[in-house]
Amino acid sequence: MPTGVALRDVRQQLFDAAERILLRDGPSALTSRAVTDEAGCAKGVLHRHFADFDAFLADFVRDRIHRMEPQAATLLGSAGSGTIVDNVTDALTAVFESVAVAIVPLVTFRDELRARLRETWPAGVPVLTDAAMMLTAYLSAERDLGRLPADAEPDGLAPTLVGAAHLLFADRTGTPPDARAVRRMVTSALSGAYATDDRPR
Known part of the structure; x- marks a missing residue:
């Protein structure tokens, strides 16, 4: 051009x-x-x-994370329908098959970028933090609807799910996990929210 x-x-x-x-x-x-x-x-x-390249990268990261907002709204709107395992599996797959998984090493790679982003995200890693917040809101809604036990702890379940999903998808150069692998992980992570004889719904 x-x-x-x-x-x-x-x-x-x-x-x-x-x-x-x-x-x-x-x-x-x-x-x-x-x-x-x-x-x-x-x-x-x-x-x-942009003032400099790190200012550009900070705005780039914010722009891509804001694109998760419709997905978060869709997931929250799915509370009470389908199965919790399928809803969480689909949401995590959508997050980690996007540019989100590549943003995590970018943020850890550049100290100045992390410092700029701390103005908006005072703790945690952008993308992972936002994905955990998205899942926390959804799982809280499912608990309120009685589809998770009343003593389930979405604040603990959500980061567990995000961390496990990140491990599955972290190898950018390898073959992405298939839907069955993601679903097995979600089922396993959510099983702790239930009594021994119960299964996630």
């Missing part, structure tokens, strides 16, 4: 370029030059819209 041509929705074009690089080549390949080359624009375009 010629340097003098104005980019439509330049921020989103740069974010989309960053996502493609992150998914294809990993966090170490994510540089300002790589992003602008991928987006087909001059390097100066990025710096006209």
